[in-house]
Amino acid sequence: MKAKDALGRQGEDVAASYLADQGFTVVDRNWRCEHGEVDLIAIDDRDTVFVEVKTRTSTAFGHPFEAITDAKLARLRRLASAWCEAQSGPRPRAIRIDIVSVLIRDGGLPLVEHLRGVFR
Template identity: 60%
Template sequence: MAAKDLLGRRGEDLAATFLTTAGYLVVDRNWRCSQGEIDIVAVDGADTVFVEVKTRSSVAFGHPFEAITPQKLARVRRLAAAWCAVNPGDHRSIRIDAISVIAPSDGPPQIDHLTRVF
């Protein structure tokens, strides 16, 4: 696995742990369909939450949130609809969140969580 892929996997693991610690129930990870992939699907109270995770080892090339464009959020919204279509249940209240992970190799990670980004 490439270093970039390992960093991304580590970031998603840290984000899932962060959400679980915050009381969310993680119900799916790395869900894929022909349109793309959702990093994390979780439940927060009555909300089904679709989480886009961006991980960097530093901010030398910008903050991870800068990589979440309006086009990316629109794609996540389409993916959320596709996930709901194949996963029966009460998905009347959905939201899209973003988590940034800055994970330097020589220090503790910094995790930021933005709710309702779209």
Template identity: 55%
Template sequence: MAHNTALGAQGEELAAHYLRSAGMEIVCRNWRCRYGELDLIVRDGGTTAFVEVKTRSGIGFGIPAEAVTFQKRQRIRRLALLWLAEQEGPWRRIRFDVVSVLLPRGGEPVIDHLPAVF
């Protein structure tokens, strides 16, 4: 489990760097409440994006983004509403993104940003 935690943290760091390089502002990282966690919250122009980061070392179980199941998407939506309720609005535009990070052993990272994917 420690390996998976470290892999996930590395993937989130790479995803944050990638999104910043694309001109997005990181608003919050690893926001937690009793119902779960949001990986990244970013501002992309006038849009607030809730970003789920999935990291894998290989594709034996599918590409990382495939791990964002229907139940996971529902949880992220509920968590986003809780986060928004804590902030000062108004919130005109929001979206839900996935960043897929593939970290093959001995290879270069492959990062795929899927904006407004759910």
């Protein structure tokens, strides 16, 4: 596994634990379809939440949130729709897109930041 992939996986693990600690229930990880991949899908109260995780080791090239472009948000909306279509049973009442930033520095605890409702 490439170092970048391992860092991304570690960040997703940290984000999933963080969300669980916040009362979310993670229902899917790394869900893929023809439009791409959703890092985490979780339930928060009545919302089905599609979570993009951005993991970095520093902010030398900008904050992880800065990697979320309009094109990325549009793709996440398409992915959320595709996931809902692929599910059997009742449709989610409400969906939203959240972004979780994870900074993993050598020797320190990960720093997690969470933007809720980037798109609702």
